[in-house]
Amino acid sequence: MSYAVACYAIVLASLLLYAGALLRARSGLRKALRAERNRDRS
Amino acid sequence: MSETRPESRLERFAARAVRPAGLVLLAVAALAGFMIARAPADVVQGVLYKILFVHAPAAFAAYLGFVLTAVGGALYLWRNDEQWDRLAAASAEVGLLFCTLNIVTGPIWAAGAWGKPWVWDPRLVVTALLWVTYLAYALLRSFSDEGPRAARFAAVYGIAGVLLIPLNYFAIDLFGGRSQHPENLQRGSLGVGIAGPFMAGLAAMLLAFVWLLALRVEVGGLRARADRRRVESLGREDLA
Numbered sequence: 454m455s456y457a458v459a460c461y462a463i464v465l466a467s468l469l470l471y472a473g474a475l476l477r478a479r480s481g482l483r484k485a486l487r488a489e490r491n492r493d494r495s
Numbered sequence: 496m497s498e499t500r501p502e503s504r505l506e507r508f509a510a511r512a513v514r515p516a517g518l519v520l521l522a523v524a525a526l527a528g529f530m531i532a533r534a535p536a537d538v539v540q541g542v543l544y545k546i547l548f549v550h551a552p553a554a555f556a557a558y559l560g561f562v563l564t565a566v567g568g569a570l571y572l573w574r575n576d577e578q579w580d581r582l583a584a585a586s587a588e589v590g591l592l593f594c595t596l597n598i599v600t601g602p603i604w605a606a607g608a609w610g611k612p613w614v615w616d617p618r619l620v621v622t623a624l625l626w627v628t629y630l631a632y633a634l635l636r637s638f639s640d641e642g643p644r645a646a647r648f649a650a651v652y653g654i655a656g657v658l659l660i661p662l663n664y665f666a667i668d669l670f671g672g673r674s675q676h677p678e679n680l681q682r683g684s685l686g687v688g689i690a691g692p693f694m695a696g697l698a699a700m701l702l703a704f705v706w707l708l709a710l711r712v713e714v715g716g717l718r719a720r721a722d723r724r725r726v727e728s729l730g731r732e733d734l735a
Contacts, residue, residue, distance in 0.1 A: 456543055456546065456603050456604065456606065456607040457542045457543055457545050457546055459603060460546045460549060460550075460600045460603045460604070461549065463596070463599060463600070463603075464549050464553070464596050464600065467592065467595070467596060468592075468596075468703055468707070471592055471707065472706075472707060472710065475707065475710045475711055475714055476710070478714050478718075479710065479713060479714050479717060482714065482717040482718060482721055483717065485721055486717065486720060486721055486724065489721075489724055489728070493728075
């Protein structure tokens with residue numbers, strides 16, 4: 454039982470961590486591009 | 496065109512696909528979780544065998560990632576369009592994640608079933624080789640300069656690396672009875688009540704792959720646009 458639970462916990466945690474890193478990167482890049490556009494306009 | 500939109504048509508398509516793919520993934524993952532929890536316990540292994548529902552699908556997702564790496568590389572060599580190089584890099588990264596999950600979950604199952612996490616079995620050795628190959632690909636990409644030379648080398652490497660997939664899949668057949676790894680799944684080879692949860696687990700894992708790949712491709716496009724903007728603004732500063 455504990456082996457299977459450990460396995461599913463590792464898989465879920467890994468996928469969530471990677472997805473979180475990608476979502477953070479996307480948000481950071483969007484913010485940087487928006488800031489740059491605003492700087493160019495002003 | 497909005498500055499926060501990704502770089503190419505492929506990346507804009509990926510950006511549009513992220514939300515619907517995520518919603519479908521949530522629904523299918525919930526269904527898969529329910530079906531796997533309700534799947535009957537094995538007479539010999541108990542619930543240990545349920546690791547199969549993530550272990551084998553992770554391998555299929557990794558295969559898909561590495562095939563797309565080769566396809567992206569081939570399209571880059573053919574069309575000389577950077578979006579295909581970025582697709583290859585993204586597919587390799589996401590494929591490597593699933594290959595890592597496969598290579599981590601296998602020994603956990605083996606520790607329970609065989610009493611030891613690793614044996615020098617042909618399937619296990621070729622899987623480790625596959626993992627090292629794409630880890631090297633990812634490291635190569637992260638350490639080398641972004642440019643046509645590195646992209647061309649990565650494309651050739653990605654196309655050559657995909658040859659390991661059939662070797663990995665058919666390793667058990669090629670080495671005959673010497674393999675300790677369970678045989679490849681075939682139609683009807685899953686026990687009663689196991690095929691449904693397995694297919695649901697496979698669907699959830701492949702959808703997780705698609706969602707993560709779409710997200711990674713979008714991020715790759717945004718990064719390329721940010722880099723291009725940085726170079727342009729540096730150029731303007733130099734002129735000023």
